[in-house]
Amino acid sequence: MFYCFLQVLWILLPRGSMDLTVWLFYRLNSAASALGFVFIVVALDRKWINCKFYDLCIFVVGCHFLAINSFTRSNAEHLFGVESKQPVGDEAYQLLVCMTLWAGFLAHAEIDMRYFFALIHWNMFVWLALGVIYGTALPFEFFVKLTLTYYILCLIMLEHSRRAERRRREMLFMSVELEKLAEHREEFAEYERQAAATKIIAVEQEAVQSFMSAVFDFFGHLAWRTCSGECEPKLLCFSPEDQGNAALKVLLGQDIAGRPLETLLGPEPAGASSAQVHWRQERRRLWDYASLEAHCPDDTDGSKSPSRRVARKIGLTCGDVTGAPFEVELFIRASSLGRSLFGIRLLSPGYRKSPPDSNAHDTDQQSQGSCGNGSVHPEAALVSESVGAEGEVCLWVDAAEQGLPVLVCSVPFTLISGPPSPGLLLLDMLLDGAVFEEWFQLNLNDIMNADDHDHDGDSSRTGTSVHRCSIALQPTGHVGRFFGFTAACSLHVPDSSEALPNMSGGTIPYMPIKLVFTDVRLRQIAHEPERDKLKD
Incomplete structure (x- = not known):
């Protein structure tokens, strides 16, 4: 629109001593260039022309403008056969008009640099052809210097525009990359927040689970x-x-x-x-x-929202x-x-x-x-002071059930297991449950077979296993991730005259077996990476 406004002002300028035909030649071609630019803008906006032809359309209009403004006044008079009244040296003026177009093109057109390069050489071709055919009002050496200066200045402007365009593209690429990086950081922060919230909920639930099972x-x-x-x-x-x-x-x-x-x-x-x-x-x-x-x-009432209270x-x-x-x-x-x-x-x-x-x-x-x-045996009280001798670490398990559920345990055993919960399985506390289960079955079978046969009064056959098994126990709950215990375990099968543990007025289990732990030692489990994450 600014270019069209300049063309209107250009038409209103007085003609002076210029011939009417030459004056109309300049004005009509300038108006045609302005209308061509307006048509291209409207056609691209309304999708009359595909956007991929934008560079070509600007190139054609630019070629027309540069070709018309390469005509000096003497060239136009020779073209139309008008007699020149007085010589006018306007070559520098016409190159200045072309340079003004270049400044506008490079600032606003944003077309492919190859089209700009072609425009420069098209302008130089028309300029030199008109100078050779119709001559110039300037001395030849001045014409050559002016032409070379204009050509070099156009190349310098083209290189400057190319570098500016490359910087704009780099800035655009950097802006896109920064936006992607910011999105990735937001997603990662949200993932870490959700992971931390999940871990906190899991720890809270585990603590509540331990509290509920103990109380x-x-x-x-x-x-x-x-x-x-x-x-x-x-x-x-x-x-x-x-x-x-x-x-x-x-x-x-x-x-x-x-x-x-x-x-x-x-x-x-x-x-x-x-x-x-x-x-x-x-x-x-x-x-x-x-x-x-x-x-x-x-409930949306803030007074009824959950709060931290006793x-x-x-x-x-x-x-x-x-x-x-x-x-x-x-x-x-x-x-x-x-x-x-x-x-x-x-x-x-x-x-x-x-x-x-x-x-x-x-x-x-x-x-x-x-x-x-509840557990497999809801009648049994898990912890009893009457189980075992004073200070003895022992427990009773049901050998007939899978996983060896704990029926009752002594008070010292809770220092190893933590607060025992109903349904606690001994094999769940062992790091190598398969090896212990094999040892348990073999020793239990030996003791049971010894009771079924007559050994000629051999008193060495009793209800206690001769061999002991080294085991590694891990307390239940969150503490079990950091500490464990090692102990030597022996197996004891009660005979008919031996008193069984009191099961709180309930049913006697199918096969109660007593396990005694000696040489109990504390061991520390290797530092886990999850602990560092929880601290962070």
């Missing part, structure tokens, strides 16, 4: 669910995906998966009685406590499916995984009630492998 008899997860027909829009229910509800099912005598939390209280007494009033009071206390500790995900528990009078009451302590805490954790501690530990019309052995098999809510 409570039953624990698991609760989830908010909408139950039709209830007065509450959302109820806190036992998670149906939790595989650790088998032992609690044995206690209550009914399936609790997906059931409301008030299932712990047992069935509501019928009729208007004091028992019904007490049951409803307990339900109200239960829901008040649960609403305070476990927060519904639909954990609390509540005492309840619960009941099984038959309505038999028993006392418990209930603990509920909001979890970082969007669910809530619960823990139940029986105030009467000897109480265990099997569901009606069910087999206790089948129930024990169903509870095997549960996540903390």
Whole structure:
């Protein structure tokens, strides 16, 4: 647009002594060049011309402009046969006009440098051809000097433009690379943040798992669910995906998966009685406590958002499916995984009630492998001061079950294992469980075969293994990643006259075997790379 405005001003300039034909030649060709530039801009904007022809279009218009402005006044008069009134030395002026075009082209056109190179030589070809054919008003040596100066100046401008274009491309490439690097750093930072958050959640869950298994008899997860027909829009229910509800099912005598939390209280007494009033009071206390500790995900009130406060528990009078009451302590805490954790501690530990019309052995098999809510033998108290002699590191395992589940252990053994949880398997604590299992089976078979045969009064055949096995134990939980223990293990099979460990009024296991550990030593596990990451 600025170029078109200059052409309008150019037309308005007075003609002076110039012949009308020559004046129209200059003005009409200048207007044609301006209209050509305007047409190219409009055609490219409206997609009339493919963008790949942009360089060619600018090259054609530039060739026309340079060719017209290479005509001096004397050249135009000779072309149209007009008699020259007086000689005019305007060669330098015409080259100055061409130089102005070059400055505009190099600043705004941004076409391929090869087209600029061709334009320079096209301009020089027309300029020299007109000078040779029609002559010049300047002396020949001045014409040659002026032409060489113009040509060298055009080459210098072209080289400067080429270097500037290369710098622009390098800056553009560097800008793109910096943007990609910034995106990669943001993605990597987000990945590290998520990884750190995942590790923190895993450590928190492991700590909660250890706390729950050490303090409570039953624990698991609760989830908010909408139950039709209830007065509450959302109820806190036992998670149906939790595989650790088998032992609690044995206690209550009914399936609790997906059931409301008030299932712990047992069935509501019928009729208007004091028992019904007490049951409803307990339900109200239960829901008040649960609403305070476990927060519904639909709550947007900031005052009800989870906060760091002292954990609390509540005492309840619960009941099984038959309505038999028993006392418990209930603990509920909001979890970082969007669910809530619960823990139940029986105030009467000897109480265990099997569901009606069910087999206790089948129930024990169903509870095997549960996540903390019971073990293969829910009747057994895992830690007992009466097991073994004073200071003896020992435990009882069930040789008939896979993995050698721990039935009961002495207090000194907890210094090795950490707080034992229901369902703890001895082989899970051993670094080389396969070797120990082979030694265990061989020695157990030798002792059992020795009891079945008569050895002519040989008193060396007893219920204790002659050979010992060197083992490496690793405590459960997070501590087991850094420390372990080595010990010598011996196997002892009780005879019929020997007293078995007290299993809290429950069932005697199928094959209890006593393991005694001596020469217990602490060992440090090699430094793990994960510890450095956690510190960072």
